[in-house]
Amino acid sequence: MSRKIRIGTRDSELALWQANTVKNALEALGYETQLIPVKSQGDLVLDKPLYEFGITGIFTKTLDVAMLTNEIDIAVHSMKDVPTALPKGIVEAAVMKRAHTQDILVHKGTDFLNEEGIIATGSLRRKAQWLHKYPNHEVVDLRGNVNTRLQKLQDSDWNGAIFAAAGLERINLKPESYVDLKWMIPAPAQGAMLIVAKEEDDFCRKAAGALNHERSQICVHIEREFLRTLEGGCTAPIGALAVIEGDKIKFHGALFSVDGSQKFEVRKYVELSQKDGFGKACAREILEAGGAELMKEIKASINNL
Incomplete structure:
Protein backbone atom coordinates (compact mmCIF):
# COMPACT_ATOMS: atom_id res chain seq x y z
CA MET A 1 0.00 0.00 0.00
CA SER A 2 2.93 2.35 -0.61
CA ARG A 3 1.11 4.35 -3.29
CA LYS A 4 -0.62 7.57 -2.19
CA ILE A 5 -4.23 7.91 -3.39
CA ARG A 6 -4.98 11.47 -4.52
CA ILE A 7 -8.63 12.30 -3.81
CA GLY A 8 -10.20 14.99 -6.00
CA THR A 9 -13.13 17.00 -4.66
CA ARG A 10 -14.97 20.27 -5.09
CA ASP A 11 -13.82 22.80 -2.49
CA SER A 12 -17.15 23.60 -0.84
CA GLU A 13 -17.58 22.72 2.83
CA LEU A 14 -20.00 19.89 2.01
CA ALA A 15 -17.82 18.43 -0.75
CA LEU A 16 -14.79 18.54 1.53
CA TRP A 17 -16.78 16.78 4.27
CA GLN A 18 -17.62 14.02 1.80
CA ALA A 19 -14.04 13.72 0.58
CA ASN A 20 -12.70 13.63 4.13
CA THR A 21 -15.17 10.85 4.95
CA VAL A 22 -13.68 8.79 2.12
CA LYS A 23 -10.15 9.82 3.10
CA ASN A 24 -10.65 8.64 6.68
CA ALA A 25 -12.24 5.38 5.56
CA LEU A 26 -9.37 4.59 3.20
CA GLU A 27 -6.76 5.46 5.82
CA ALA A 28 -8.54 3.17 8.28
CA LEU A 29 -7.89 0.39 5.76
CA GLY A 30 -4.19 1.30 5.68
CA TYR A 31 -4.02 3.45 2.54
CA GLU A 32 -2.11 6.75 2.32
CA THR A 33 -4.21 9.58 0.87
CA GLN A 34 -4.09 13.24 -0.15
CA LEU A 35 -7.01 15.64 -0.75
CA ILE A 36 -6.88 17.79 -3.89
CA PRO A 37 -9.71 20.40 -3.96
CA VAL A 38 -10.79 21.73 -7.38
CA LYS A 39 -13.31 24.46 -8.27
CA SER A 40 -15.98 23.45 -10.79
CA GLN A 41 -17.73 25.71 -13.28
CA GLY A 42 -20.94 25.05 -11.38
CA ASP A 43 -19.38 26.65 -8.30
CA LEU A 44 -17.88 29.59 -10.19
CA VAL A 45 -20.93 30.73 -12.20
CA LEU A 46 -23.78 31.52 -9.81
CA ASP A 47 -25.99 33.85 -11.87
CA LYS A 48 -27.60 31.14 -14.05
CA PRO A 49 -29.92 28.26 -13.21
CA LEU A 50 -28.11 24.95 -13.68
CA TYR A 51 -30.23 23.89 -16.64
CA GLU A 52 -29.14 26.97 -18.62
CA PHE A 53 -25.60 25.60 -18.88
CA GLY A 54 -26.97 23.19 -21.45
CA ILE A 55 -24.84 20.27 -20.28
CA THR A 56 -25.06 17.64 -17.59
CA GLY A 57 -22.26 17.08 -15.11
CA ILE A 58 -21.53 20.75 -14.48
CA PHE A 59 -20.20 19.91 -11.00
CA THR A 60 -18.24 16.83 -12.08
CA LYS A 61 -16.65 17.82 -15.39
CA THR A 62 -13.60 19.56 -13.86
CA LEU A 63 -12.80 16.52 -11.72
CA ASP A 64 -13.26 14.23 -14.72
CA VAL A 65 -10.64 16.21 -16.61
CA ALA A 66 -8.29 16.22 -13.60
CA MET A 67 -8.58 12.43 -13.37
CA LEU A 68 -8.02 11.80 -17.06
CA THR A 69 -4.95 14.10 -17.03
CA ASN A 70 -3.56 12.21 -14.02
CA GLU A 71 -3.82 15.09 -11.52
CA ILE A 72 -6.01 12.98 -9.20
CA ASP A 73 -6.61 9.25 -8.74
CA ILE A 74 -10.21 9.13 -7.49
CA ALA A 75 -13.02 11.67 -7.13
CA VAL A 76 -15.82 11.93 -4.61
CA HIS A 77 -19.21 13.27 -5.72
CA SER A 78 -22.73 13.75 -4.49
CA MET A 79 -24.13 11.02 -6.71
CA LYS A 80 -27.21 13.02 -7.69
CA ASP A 81 -24.88 15.51 -9.45
CA VAL A 82 -23.24 12.82 -11.59
CA PRO A 83 -24.46 12.23 -15.18
CA THR A 84 -25.90 8.76 -15.74
CA ALA A 85 -23.24 8.15 -18.41
CA LEU A 86 -19.69 8.50 -17.07
CA PRO A 87 -16.89 9.75 -19.37
CA LYS A 88 -14.92 7.14 -21.29
CA GLY A 89 -12.15 5.78 -19.10
CA ILE A 90 -13.87 6.63 -15.77
CA VAL A 91 -15.90 4.06 -13.83
CA GLU A 92 -17.87 3.75 -10.63
CA ALA A 93 -15.60 2.41 -7.87
CA ALA A 94 -18.01 2.52 -4.92
CA VAL A 95 -21.30 3.85 -3.60
CA MET A 96 -21.01 4.79 0.07
CA LYS A 97 -23.79 3.93 2.52
CA ARG A 98 -26.67 6.24 1.72
CA ALA A 99 -27.74 9.02 4.10
CA HIS A 100 -31.09 10.81 4.45
CA THR A 101 -32.87 10.98 1.04
CA GLN A 102 -35.47 13.61 1.88
CA ASP A 103 -35.79 17.27 0.89
CA ILE A 104 -36.62 19.85 3.54
CA LEU A 105 -38.03 23.38 3.49
CA VAL A 106 -36.00 25.88 5.51
CA HIS A 107 -38.44 28.68 6.30
CA LYS A 108 -39.15 31.91 8.17
CA GLY A 109 -42.57 30.76 9.34
CA THR A 110 -45.12 28.52 7.63
CA ASP A 111 -48.21 30.77 7.63
CA PHE A 112 -47.62 31.48 3.93
CA LEU A 113 -48.20 27.87 2.83
CA ASN A 114 -51.93 28.37 2.34
CA GLU A 115 -51.49 31.87 0.89
CA GLU A 116 -49.10 33.47 -1.59
CA GLY A 117 -45.43 32.88 -1.06
CA ILE A 118 -41.92 32.90 -2.55
CA ILE A 119 -39.77 29.76 -2.45
CA ALA A 120 -36.18 29.51 -3.68
CA THR A 121 -34.46 26.55 -5.35
CA GLY A 122 -32.03 25.96 -8.21
CA SER A 123 -33.57 22.57 -8.98
CA LEU A 124 -36.13 22.03 -11.76
CA ARG A 125 -37.32 18.91 -9.93
CA ARG A 126 -38.00 20.79 -6.69
CA LYS A 127 -39.55 23.74 -8.52
CA ALA A 128 -41.95 21.55 -10.50
CA GLN A 129 -43.05 19.54 -7.46
CA TRP A 130 -43.53 22.66 -5.36
CA LEU A 131 -45.66 24.32 -8.03
CA HIS A 132 -47.64 21.12 -8.45
CA LYS A 133 -48.62 21.31 -4.77
CA TYR A 134 -48.65 25.11 -4.40
CA PRO A 135 -49.52 26.57 -7.83
CA ASN A 136 -50.17 30.04 -6.36
CA HIS A 137 -46.57 30.39 -5.14
CA GLU A 138 -43.61 31.96 -6.94
CA VAL A 139 -40.39 29.95 -7.23
CA VAL A 140 -37.14 31.88 -7.68
CA ASP A 141 -33.69 30.60 -8.59
CA LEU A 142 -31.14 29.93 -5.84
CA ARG A 143 -27.54 28.97 -6.57
CA GLY A 144 -24.31 28.49 -4.65
CA ASN A 145 -23.01 26.07 -2.06
CA VAL A 146 -25.10 25.19 1.01
CA ASN A 147 -23.64 27.99 3.14
CA THR A 148 -24.19 30.58 0.41
CA ARG A 149 -27.78 29.50 -0.18
CA LEU A 150 -28.64 29.65 3.52
CA GLN A 151 -27.20 33.17 3.71
CA LYS A 152 -29.10 34.27 0.59
CA LEU A 153 -32.33 33.03 2.18
CA GLN A 154 -31.57 34.95 5.36
CA ASP A 155 -30.85 38.16 3.42
CA SER A 156 -33.95 37.94 1.18
CA ASP A 157 -37.69 38.46 1.45
CA TRP A 158 -38.32 34.84 0.44
CA ASN A 159 -40.53 32.69 2.66
CA GLY A 160 -38.27 29.66 2.38
CA ALA A 161 -35.81 27.59 0.37
CA ILE A 162 -35.55 23.86 -0.38
CA PHE A 163 -32.49 21.84 0.57
CA ALA A 164 -31.44 18.19 0.70
CA ALA A 165 -31.58 17.15 4.35
CA ALA A 166 -28.40 15.07 4.02
CA GLY A 167 -26.30 18.03 2.94
CA LEU A 168 -27.32 20.20 5.87
CA GLU A 169 -26.99 17.35 8.35
CA ARG A 170 -23.49 16.40 7.20
CA ILE A 171 -22.04 19.82 8.03
CA ASN A 172 -24.29 20.57 11.01
CA LEU A 173 -26.20 23.40 9.33
CA LYS A 174 -29.73 22.04 9.65
CA PRO A 175 -31.68 24.86 11.36
CA GLU A 176 -34.57 24.50 13.79
CA SER A 177 -36.98 26.20 11.38
CA TYR A 178 -37.53 23.50 8.79
CA VAL A 179 -40.28 21.19 7.53
CA ASP A 180 -39.71 17.66 6.19
CA LEU A 181 -41.09 17.49 2.65
CA LYS A 182 -42.23 13.89 2.87
CA TRP A 183 -44.42 14.35 -0.20
CA MET A 184 -41.52 15.51 -2.43
CA ILE A 185 -39.82 12.73 -4.41
CA PRO A 186 -36.04 13.12 -4.12
CA ALA A 187 -33.55 13.31 -6.95
CA PRO A 188 -32.27 9.95 -8.16
CA ALA A 189 -29.35 8.95 -5.89
CA GLN A 190 -30.00 11.81 -3.44
CA GLY A 191 -28.13 11.25 -0.18
CA ALA A 192 -25.57 8.92 -1.79
CA MET A 193 -21.86 9.54 -2.26
CA LEU A 194 -20.09 8.13 -5.32
CA ILE A 195 -16.39 7.36 -5.71
CA VAL A 196 -15.11 7.16 -9.29
CA ALA A 197 -11.72 6.03 -10.56
CA LYS A 198 -9.95 5.44 -13.85
CA GLU A 199 -11.02 2.19 -15.48
CA GLU A 200 -7.40 1.08 -15.87
CA ASP A 201 -6.46 1.82 -12.24
CA ASP A 202 -6.90 -1.54 -10.51
CA PHE A 203 -5.18 -0.34 -7.31
CA CYS A 204 -7.61 2.53 -6.67
CA ARG A 205 -10.64 0.58 -7.83
CA LYS A 206 -9.83 -2.19 -5.35
CA ALA A 207 -9.17 0.32 -2.54
CA ALA A 208 -12.39 2.25 -3.09
CA GLY A 209 -14.36 -0.93 -3.75
CA ALA A 210 -13.84 -1.96 -0.14
CA LEU A 211 -16.08 0.99 0.83
CA ASN A 212 -19.01 -0.02 -1.37
CA HIS A 213 -22.42 -0.44 0.31
CA GLU A 214 -24.32 -2.99 -1.77
CA ARG A 215 -27.89 -2.15 -0.71
CA SER A 216 -27.34 1.56 -1.39
CA GLN A 217 -25.74 0.71 -4.73
CA ILE A 218 -28.71 -1.42 -5.80
CA CYS A 219 -31.20 1.35 -5.00
CA VAL A 220 -29.35 4.21 -6.67
Missing part, protein backbone atom coordinates in the same frame (compact mmCIF):
# COMPACT_ATOMS: atom_id res chain seq x y z
CA HIS A 221 -28.71 2.12 -9.78
CA ILE A 222 -32.46 1.52 -10.16
CA GLU A 223 -33.17 5.24 -9.71
CA ARG A 224 -30.48 6.28 -12.20
CA GLU A 225 -31.68 3.70 -14.73
CA PHE A 226 -35.15 5.24 -14.41
CA LEU A 227 -33.65 8.71 -14.93
CA ARG A 228 -31.53 7.68 -17.91
CA THR A 229 -34.43 5.96 -19.66
CA LEU A 230 -36.70 8.97 -19.20
CA GLU A 231 -34.49 11.93 -19.91
CA GLY A 232 -32.07 10.83 -22.60
CA GLY A 233 -29.49 13.44 -21.65
CA CYS A 234 -31.94 16.27 -20.98
CA THR A 235 -32.31 18.04 -17.64
CA ALA A 236 -35.89 17.44 -16.55
CA PRO A 237 -38.05 17.49 -13.39
CA ILE A 238 -37.66 13.82 -12.43
CA GLY A 239 -37.82 12.28 -8.95
CA ALA A 240 -37.09 8.69 -8.00
CA LEU A 241 -36.65 6.67 -4.83
CA ALA A 242 -35.98 2.94 -4.46
CA VAL A 243 -36.01 1.32 -1.00
CA ILE A 244 -35.24 -2.28 -0.07
CA GLU A 245 -37.84 -3.73 2.30
CA GLY A 246 -37.05 -7.32 3.25
CA ASP A 247 -36.72 -9.27 0.01
CA LYS A 248 -38.56 -6.63 -2.07
CA ILE A 249 -37.72 -3.28 -3.63
CA LYS A 250 -40.27 -0.47 -3.35
CA PHE A 251 -40.02 2.18 -6.07
CA HIS A 252 -41.68 5.58 -6.44
CA GLY A 253 -40.86 7.75 -9.44
CA ALA A 254 -42.39 10.67 -11.29
CA LEU A 255 -41.94 13.05 -14.20
CA PHE A 256 -43.36 16.58 -13.96
CA SER A 257 -43.82 19.41 -16.40
CA VAL A 258 -41.56 22.39 -15.65
CA ASP A 259 -44.52 24.47 -14.40
CA GLY A 260 -45.76 21.61 -12.23
CA SER A 261 -49.15 21.35 -13.94
CA GLN A 262 -48.56 17.81 -15.28
CA LYS A 263 -47.44 14.73 -13.38
CA PHE A 264 -46.79 11.16 -14.50
CA GLU A 265 -46.16 8.84 -11.57
CA VAL A 266 -45.35 5.19 -10.95
CA ARG A 267 -45.31 3.14 -7.71
CA LYS A 268 -44.21 -0.49 -7.90
CA TYR A 269 -42.81 -3.38 -5.88
CA VAL A 270 -40.54 -6.09 -7.24
CA GLU A 271 -38.63 -9.02 -5.75
CA LEU A 272 -35.02 -8.14 -4.98
CA SER A 273 -33.96 -10.98 -7.27
CA GLN A 274 -35.78 -9.21 -10.14
CA LYS A 275 -33.92 -5.88 -9.76
CA ASP A 276 -32.25 -5.93 -13.18
CA GLY A 277 -34.12 -3.67 -15.60
CA PHE A 278 -36.61 -2.56 -12.93
CA GLY A 279 -35.81 1.15 -13.28
CA LYS A 280 -36.11 0.97 -17.06
CA ALA A 281 -39.47 -0.82 -16.85
CA CYS A 282 -40.83 1.87 -14.50
CA ALA A 283 -39.64 4.62 -16.84
CA ARG A 284 -41.22 2.96 -19.87
CA GLU A 285 -44.52 2.84 -18.02
CA ILE A 286 -44.39 6.61 -17.64
CA LEU A 287 -43.27 7.21 -21.22
CA GLU A 288 -46.13 5.09 -22.58
CA ALA A 289 -48.66 6.89 -20.39
CA GLY A 290 -47.85 10.28 -21.97
CA GLY A 291 -44.43 11.03 -20.55
CA ALA A 292 -42.74 10.74 -23.93
CA GLU A 293 -44.71 13.69 -25.27
CA LEU A 294 -44.04 15.69 -22.12
CA MET A 295 -40.29 15.02 -22.42
CA LYS A 296 -40.36 16.50 -25.95
CA GLU A 297 -42.05 19.62 -24.56
CA ILE A 298 -39.53 19.90 -21.71
CA LYS A 299 -36.56 19.61 -24.07
CA ALA A 300 -38.05 22.25 -26.35
CA SER A 301 -38.76 24.66 -23.48
CA ILE A 302 -35.25 24.30 -22.01
CA ASN A 303 -33.63 24.74 -25.42
CA ASN A 304 -35.57 27.98 -25.88
CA LEU A 305 -34.36 29.49 -22.58
Whole structure:
Protein backbone atom coordinates (compact mmCIF):
# COMPACT_ATOMS: atom_id res chain seq x y z
CA MET A 1 0.00 0.00 0.00
CA SER A 2 2.93 2.35 -0.61
CA ARG A 3 1.11 4.35 -3.29
CA LYS A 4 -0.62 7.57 -2.19
CA ILE A 5 -4.23 7.91 -3.39
CA ARG A 6 -4.98 11.47 -4.52
CA ILE A 7 -8.63 12.30 -3.81
CA GLY A 8 -10.20 14.99 -6.00
CA THR A 9 -13.13 17.00 -4.66
CA ARG A 10 -14.97 20.27 -5.09
CA ASP A 11 -13.82 22.80 -2.49
CA SER A 12 -17.15 23.60 -0.84
CA GLU A 13 -17.58 22.72 2.83
CA LEU A 14 -20.00 19.89 2.01
CA ALA A 15 -17.82 18.43 -0.75
CA LEU A 16 -14.79 18.54 1.53
CA TRP A 17 -16.78 16.78 4.27
CA GLN A 18 -17.62 14.02 1.80
CA ALA A 19 -14.04 13.72 0.58
CA ASN A 20 -12.70 13.63 4.13
CA THR A 21 -15.17 10.85 4.95
CA VAL A 22 -13.68 8.79 2.12
CA LYS A 23 -10.15 9.82 3.10
CA ASN A 24 -10.65 8.64 6.68
CA ALA A 25 -12.24 5.38 5.56
CA LEU A 26 -9.37 4.59 3.20
CA GLU A 27 -6.76 5.46 5.82
CA ALA A 28 -8.54 3.17 8.28
CA LEU A 29 -7.89 0.39 5.76
CA GLY A 30 -4.19 1.30 5.68
CA TYR A 31 -4.02 3.45 2.54
CA GLU A 32 -2.11 6.75 2.32
CA THR A 33 -4.21 9.58 0.87
CA GLN A 34 -4.09 13.24 -0.15
CA LEU A 35 -7.01 15.64 -0.75
CA ILE A 36 -6.88 17.79 -3.89
CA PRO A 37 -9.71 20.40 -3.96
CA VAL A 38 -10.79 21.73 -7.38
CA LYS A 39 -13.31 24.46 -8.27
CA SER A 40 -15.98 23.45 -10.79
CA GLN A 41 -17.73 25.71 -13.28
CA GLY A 42 -20.94 25.05 -11.38
CA ASP A 43 -19.38 26.65 -8.30
CA LEU A 44 -17.88 29.59 -10.19
CA VAL A 45 -20.93 30.73 -12.20
CA LEU A 46 -23.78 31.52 -9.81
CA ASP A 47 -25.99 33.85 -11.87
CA LYS A 48 -27.60 31.14 -14.05
CA PRO A 49 -29.92 28.26 -13.21
CA LEU A 50 -28.11 24.95 -13.68
CA TYR A 51 -30.23 23.89 -16.64
CA GLU A 52 -29.14 26.97 -18.62
CA PHE A 53 -25.60 25.60 -18.88
CA GLY A 54 -26.97 23.19 -21.45
CA ILE A 55 -24.84 20.27 -20.28
CA THR A 56 -25.06 17.64 -17.59
CA GLY A 57 -22.26 17.08 -15.11
CA ILE A 58 -21.53 20.75 -14.48
CA PHE A 59 -20.20 19.91 -11.00
CA THR A 60 -18.24 16.83 -12.08
CA LYS A 61 -16.65 17.82 -15.39
CA THR A 62 -13.60 19.56 -13.86
CA LEU A 63 -12.80 16.52 -11.72
CA ASP A 64 -13.26 14.23 -14.72
CA VAL A 65 -10.64 16.21 -16.61
CA ALA A 66 -8.29 16.22 -13.60
CA MET A 67 -8.58 12.43 -13.37
CA LEU A 68 -8.02 11.80 -17.06
CA THR A 69 -4.95 14.10 -17.03
CA ASN A 70 -3.56 12.21 -14.02
CA GLU A 71 -3.82 15.09 -11.52
CA ILE A 72 -6.01 12.98 -9.20
CA ASP A 73 -6.61 9.25 -8.74
CA ILE A 74 -10.21 9.13 -7.49
CA ALA A 75 -13.02 11.67 -7.13
CA VAL A 76 -15.82 11.93 -4.61
CA HIS A 77 -19.21 13.27 -5.72
CA SER A 78 -22.73 13.75 -4.49
CA MET A 79 -24.13 11.02 -6.71
CA LYS A 80 -27.21 13.02 -7.69
CA ASP A 81 -24.88 15.51 -9.45
CA VAL A 82 -23.24 12.82 -11.59
CA PRO A 83 -24.46 12.23 -15.18
CA THR A 84 -25.90 8.76 -15.74
CA ALA A 85 -23.24 8.15 -18.41
CA LEU A 86 -19.69 8.50 -17.07
CA PRO A 87 -16.89 9.75 -19.37
CA LYS A 88 -14.92 7.14 -21.29
CA GLY A 89 -12.15 5.78 -19.10
CA ILE A 90 -13.87 6.63 -15.77
CA VAL A 91 -15.90 4.06 -13.83
CA GLU A 92 -17.87 3.75 -10.63
CA ALA A 93 -15.60 2.41 -7.87
CA ALA A 94 -18.01 2.52 -4.92
CA VAL A 95 -21.30 3.85 -3.60
CA MET A 96 -21.01 4.79 0.07
CA LYS A 97 -23.79 3.93 2.52
CA ARG A 98 -26.67 6.24 1.72
CA ALA A 99 -27.74 9.02 4.10
CA HIS A 100 -31.09 10.81 4.45
CA THR A 101 -32.87 10.98 1.04
CA GLN A 102 -35.47 13.61 1.88
CA ASP A 103 -35.79 17.27 0.89
CA ILE A 104 -36.62 19.85 3.54
CA LEU A 105 -38.03 23.38 3.49
CA VAL A 106 -36.00 25.88 5.51
CA HIS A 107 -38.44 28.68 6.30
CA LYS A 108 -39.15 31.91 8.17
CA GLY A 109 -42.57 30.76 9.34
CA THR A 110 -45.12 28.52 7.63
CA ASP A 111 -48.21 30.77 7.63
CA PHE A 112 -47.62 31.48 3.93
CA LEU A 113 -48.20 27.87 2.83
CA ASN A 114 -51.93 28.37 2.34
CA GLU A 115 -51.49 31.87 0.89
CA GLU A 116 -49.10 33.47 -1.59
CA GLY A 117 -45.43 32.88 -1.06
CA ILE A 118 -41.92 32.90 -2.55
CA ILE A 119 -39.77 29.76 -2.45
CA ALA A 120 -36.18 29.51 -3.68
CA THR A 121 -34.46 26.55 -5.35
CA GLY A 122 -32.03 25.96 -8.21
CA SER A 123 -33.57 22.57 -8.98
CA LEU A 124 -36.13 22.03 -11.76
CA ARG A 125 -37.32 18.91 -9.93
CA ARG A 126 -38.00 20.79 -6.69
CA LYS A 127 -39.55 23.74 -8.52
CA ALA A 128 -41.95 21.55 -10.50
CA GLN A 129 -43.05 19.54 -7.46
CA TRP A 130 -43.53 22.66 -5.36
CA LEU A 131 -45.66 24.32 -8.03
CA HIS A 132 -47.64 21.12 -8.45
CA LYS A 133 -48.62 21.31 -4.77
CA TYR A 134 -48.65 25.11 -4.40
CA PRO A 135 -49.52 26.57 -7.83
CA ASN A 136 -50.17 30.04 -6.36
CA HIS A 137 -46.57 30.39 -5.14
CA GLU A 138 -43.61 31.96 -6.94
CA VAL A 139 -40.39 29.95 -7.23
CA VAL A 140 -37.14 31.88 -7.68
CA ASP A 141 -33.69 30.60 -8.59
CA LEU A 142 -31.14 29.93 -5.84
CA ARG A 143 -27.54 28.97 -6.57
CA GLY A 144 -24.31 28.49 -4.65
CA ASN A 145 -23.01 26.07 -2.06
CA VAL A 146 -25.10 25.19 1.01
CA ASN A 147 -23.64 27.99 3.14
CA THR A 148 -24.19 30.58 0.41
CA ARG A 149 -27.78 29.50 -0.18
CA LEU A 150 -28.64 29.65 3.52
CA GLN A 151 -27.20 33.17 3.71
CA LYS A 152 -29.10 34.27 0.59
CA LEU A 153 -32.33 33.03 2.18
CA GLN A 154 -31.57 34.95 5.36
CA ASP A 155 -30.85 38.16 3.42
CA SER A 156 -33.95 37.94 1.18
CA ASP A 157 -37.69 38.46 1.45
CA TRP A 158 -38.32 34.84 0.44
CA ASN A 159 -40.53 32.69 2.66
CA GLY A 160 -38.27 29.66 2.38
CA ALA A 161 -35.81 27.59 0.37
CA ILE A 162 -35.55 23.86 -0.38
CA PHE A 163 -32.49 21.84 0.57
CA ALA A 164 -31.44 18.19 0.70
CA ALA A 165 -31.58 17.15 4.35
CA ALA A 166 -28.40 15.07 4.02
CA GLY A 167 -26.30 18.03 2.94
CA LEU A 168 -27.32 20.20 5.87
CA GLU A 169 -26.99 17.35 8.35
CA ARG A 170 -23.49 16.40 7.20
CA ILE A 171 -22.04 19.82 8.03
CA ASN A 172 -24.29 20.57 11.01
CA LEU A 173 -26.20 23.40 9.33
CA LYS A 174 -29.73 22.04 9.65
CA PRO A 175 -31.68 24.86 11.36
CA GLU A 176 -34.57 24.50 13.79
CA SER A 177 -36.98 26.20 11.38
CA TYR A 178 -37.53 23.50 8.79
CA VAL A 179 -40.28 21.19 7.53
CA ASP A 180 -39.71 17.66 6.19
CA LEU A 181 -41.09 17.49 2.65
CA LYS A 182 -42.23 13.89 2.87
CA TRP A 183 -44.42 14.35 -0.20
CA MET A 184 -41.52 15.51 -2.43
CA ILE A 185 -39.82 12.73 -4.41
CA PRO A 186 -36.04 13.12 -4.12
CA ALA A 187 -33.55 13.31 -6.95
CA PRO A 188 -32.27 9.95 -8.16
CA ALA A 189 -29.35 8.95 -5.89
CA GLN A 190 -30.00 11.81 -3.44
CA GLY A 191 -28.13 11.25 -0.18
CA ALA A 192 -25.57 8.92 -1.79
CA MET A 193 -21.86 9.54 -2.26
CA LEU A 194 -20.09 8.13 -5.32
CA ILE A 195 -16.39 7.36 -5.71
CA VAL A 196 -15.11 7.16 -9.29
CA ALA A 197 -11.72 6.03 -10.56
CA LYS A 198 -9.95 5.44 -13.85
CA GLU A 199 -11.02 2.19 -15.48
CA GLU A 200 -7.40 1.08 -15.87
CA ASP A 201 -6.46 1.82 -12.24
CA ASP A 202 -6.90 -1.54 -10.51
CA PHE A 203 -5.18 -0.34 -7.31
CA CYS A 204 -7.61 2.53 -6.67
CA ARG A 205 -10.64 0.58 -7.83
CA LYS A 206 -9.83 -2.19 -5.35
CA ALA A 207 -9.17 0.32 -2.54
CA ALA A 208 -12.39 2.25 -3.09
CA GLY A 209 -14.36 -0.93 -3.75
CA ALA A 210 -13.84 -1.96 -0.14
CA LEU A 211 -16.08 0.99 0.83
CA ASN A 212 -19.01 -0.02 -1.37
CA HIS A 213 -22.42 -0.44 0.31
CA GLU A 214 -24.32 -2.99 -1.77
CA ARG A 215 -27.89 -2.15 -0.71
CA SER A 216 -27.34 1.56 -1.39
CA GLN A 217 -25.74 0.71 -4.73
CA ILE A 218 -28.71 -1.42 -5.80
CA CYS A 219 -31.20 1.35 -5.00
CA VAL A 220 -29.35 4.21 -6.67
CA HIS A 221 -28.71 2.12 -9.78
CA ILE A 222 -32.46 1.52 -10.16
CA GLU A 223 -33.17 5.24 -9.71
CA ARG A 224 -30.48 6.28 -12.20
CA GLU A 225 -31.68 3.70 -14.73
CA PHE A 226 -35.15 5.24 -14.41
CA LEU A 227 -33.65 8.71 -14.93
CA ARG A 228 -31.53 7.68 -17.91
CA THR A 229 -34.43 5.96 -19.66
CA LEU A 230 -36.70 8.97 -19.20
CA GLU A 231 -34.49 11.93 -19.91
CA GLY A 232 -32.07 10.83 -22.60
CA GLY A 233 -29.49 13.44 -21.65
CA CYS A 234 -31.94 16.27 -20.98
CA THR A 235 -32.31 18.04 -17.64
CA ALA A 236 -35.89 17.44 -16.55
CA PRO A 237 -38.05 17.49 -13.39
CA ILE A 238 -37.66 13.82 -12.43
CA GLY A 239 -37.82 12.28 -8.95
CA ALA A 240 -37.09 8.69 -8.00
CA LEU A 241 -36.65 6.67 -4.83
CA ALA A 242 -35.98 2.94 -4.46
CA VAL A 243 -36.01 1.32 -1.00
CA ILE A 244 -35.24 -2.28 -0.07
CA GLU A 245 -37.84 -3.73 2.30
CA GLY A 246 -37.05 -7.32 3.25
CA ASP A 247 -36.72 -9.27 0.01
CA LYS A 248 -38.56 -6.63 -2.07
CA ILE A 249 -37.72 -3.28 -3.63
CA LYS A 250 -40.27 -0.47 -3.35
CA PHE A 251 -40.02 2.18 -6.07
CA HIS A 252 -41.68 5.58 -6.44
CA GLY A 253 -40.86 7.75 -9.44
CA ALA A 254 -42.39 10.67 -11.29
CA LEU A 255 -41.94 13.05 -14.20
CA PHE A 256 -43.36 16.58 -13.96
CA SER A 257 -43.82 19.41 -16.40
CA VAL A 258 -41.56 22.39 -15.65
CA ASP A 259 -44.52 24.47 -14.40
CA GLY A 260 -45.76 21.61 -12.23
CA SER A 261 -49.15 21.35 -13.94
CA GLN A 262 -48.56 17.81 -15.28
CA LYS A 263 -47.44 14.73 -13.38
CA PHE A 264 -46.79 11.16 -14.50
CA GLU A 265 -46.16 8.84 -11.57
CA VAL A 266 -45.35 5.19 -10.95
CA ARG A 267 -45.31 3.14 -7.71
CA LYS A 268 -44.21 -0.49 -7.90
CA TYR A 269 -42.81 -3.38 -5.88
CA VAL A 270 -40.54 -6.09 -7.24
CA GLU A 271 -38.63 -9.02 -5.75
CA LEU A 272 -35.02 -8.14 -4.98
CA SER A 273 -33.96 -10.98 -7.27
CA GLN A 274 -35.78 -9.21 -10.14
CA LYS A 275 -33.92 -5.88 -9.76
CA ASP A 276 -32.25 -5.93 -13.18
CA GLY A 277 -34.12 -3.67 -15.60
CA PHE A 278 -36.61 -2.56 -12.93
CA GLY A 279 -35.81 1.15 -13.28
CA LYS A 280 -36.11 0.97 -17.06
CA ALA A 281 -39.47 -0.82 -16.85
CA CYS A 282 -40.83 1.87 -14.50
CA ALA A 283 -39.64 4.62 -16.84
CA ARG A 284 -41.22 2.96 -19.87
CA GLU A 285 -44.52 2.84 -18.02
CA ILE A 286 -44.39 6.61 -17.64
CA LEU A 287 -43.27 7.21 -21.22
CA GLU A 288 -46.13 5.09 -22.58
CA ALA A 289 -48.66 6.89 -20.39
CA GLY A 290 -47.85 10.28 -21.97
CA GLY A 291 -44.43 11.03 -20.55
CA ALA A 292 -42.74 10.74 -23.93
CA GLU A 293 -44.71 13.69 -25.27
CA LEU A 294 -44.04 15.69 -22.12
CA MET A 295 -40.29 15.02 -22.42
CA LYS A 296 -40.36 16.50 -25.95
CA GLU A 297 -42.05 19.62 -24.56
CA ILE A 298 -39.53 19.90 -21.71
CA LYS A 299 -36.56 19.61 -24.07
CA ALA A 300 -38.05 22.25 -26.35
CA SER A 301 -38.76 24.66 -23.48
CA ILE A 302 -35.25 24.30 -22.01
CA ASN A 303 -33.63 24.74 -25.42
CA ASN A 304 -35.57 27.98 -25.88
CA LEU A 305 -34.36 29.49 -22.58
